[in-house]
Amino acid sequence: MNVRRLIPAAALAGAVALGATALTACSGASAAGGGKGGKLDVMSSFYPMQFLAEQIGKDHVKAATLTKPGVEPHDLEITPKQTGQLGESDVVLYLKGLQPAVDKAVAQSGVKHVVDAATLTKLEVHGSSGHDHAHEGEEGHSEGEAEGHDHGHGEAGEDPHIWLDPVKYAEVAKGVGAALEKADPDHAADYRKNTDELVGKLTALDAEFEEGLKNTASKTFITTHSAFGYLAERYGLDQEGISGVDPESEPSPARMKELQAVAQKDNVSTVFFETLASDKTARTLATDTGLKTDVLDPLEGITDKSQGADYFEVMRSNLKNLQKALGSK
Known part of the structure; x- marks a missing residue:
């Protein structure tokens, strides 16, 4: 005996309707972003x-x-x-x-x-400082790619x-x-x-940064990771990165020597490092030049080491650290 014949027609129609409703509801949630x-x-x-x-x-x-x-x-x-x-x-x-x-x-x-x-x-393309150095940025990026440090930062080395x-x-x-x-x-x-x-x-x-960095003794800051090109350009500062856009690449001895000269010429007091990348190179440079160290967080992630619980808190910590390092008046 075929058991399926024993199912009443009304019940079968109801089951089909119920299934169609569930399917429609599911599809509707997905289409509207129900998640x-x-x-x-x-x-x-x-x-x-x-x-x-x-x-x-x-x-x-x-x-x-x-x-x-x-x-x-x-x-x-x-x-x-x-x-x-x-x-x-x-x-x-x-x-x-x-x-x-x-x-x-x-x-x-x-x-x-x-x-x-x-x-x-x-x-935009940023070189070692906060201003737009398209040719320098492209050249540096090409070298990084040749050495296996290509992290695919946009077209022509865009930051x-x-x-x-x-x-x-x-x-x-x-x-x-x-x-x-x-x-x-x-x-x-x-x-x-x-x-x-x-x-x-x-x-x-933005207004806090504009006001807080308007009058400083120095405009140059040195950081492990060249992540602050847009910030530097926005507020009239000069970023000097130790490792470039890739935080894991090792700077050459020539670059370290160049940074020592920059620190002396531009009255730099502090070498900044960050929370998610190694601070070894930054501390070495600071020791060699007699400079202090502090944190400038590129905000690529929040951990228990971050100087704040969210974007705004960490950005305000960055502002405070920059003001201190640059001699805000």
């Missing part, structure tokens, strides 16, 4: 992108990051599990050119809503560290807000409101 628990599932490449998702999305998003706290973002390798999580996301926020492994994974993910922060503001300039970060925030509105139109008004609030806070931070 898990009715939230928009947002995967970010590293902390500055995750922070935007959290600040703009708030209760409407579930924000995660591929780069765990304490991991140097430039050297991130994607696990198969992370690749799977990336593919299941409603929205992906990343900065193309900073993390080659992420770029590759995103390209293969098939996610509908992908936001590249590098397209939301203008990227990816846009989040360290509050003005550029605000431009990125506006683009991220618009992307979340598109992915989840039901909460568009909240995303707009949260974006405006965040942009307001970044505008205030």
Whole structure:
């Protein structure tokens, strides 16, 4: 006997209707960015992108990051599990050119809503100082590639560290807000409101940096990692990087000698190091030149060693440390 014939037609029709409703609901959640628990599932490449998702999305998003706290973002390798999580996301926020492994994974993910922060503001080429040295930047980048230090920083050695300039970060925030509105139109008004609030806070931070660094005894600072080109250019400072844009590359003896001369000529008091990369070279230079050391955080991740619990707290710690090192009046 075929048991299936015993199922009443009405019950069968009800089951089919129920299944269709469940399928429609599931598809609708995905299309509107429903995600898990009715939230928009947002995967970010590293902390500055995750922070935007959290600040703009708030209760409407579930924000995660591929780069765990304490991991140097430039050297991130994607696990198969992370690749799977990336593919299941409603929205992906990343900065193309900073993390080659992420770029590759995103390209293969098939996610509908992908936001590249590098397209939301203008990227520039920075040399060893904060001003635009296109030819120097390109030449230095080419050498890095030849030595196996290519971290894919945009076209022609463009500097990816846009989040360290509050003005550029605000431009990125506006683009991220618009992307979340598109992915989840039901909460568009909240995303707009949260974006405006965040942009307001970044505008205030910009004003603090402008005022705090307006009058200083020196304009030059030396740092392990040349991540502060945009910040230096924004506030009229000169960045001298020990290792260039790649925090793990070793400076040549000639570069170390050059930095000693710069320190003496430009009245430099402090060599800055950071929390996620080795401070060995910075401390060596400081010892050789009789300078102090302090932290200037590129904010690529927050750990228990960070001088603050979030972007704004760490940026204000950076401002305080720069004021002290440069002799703010």
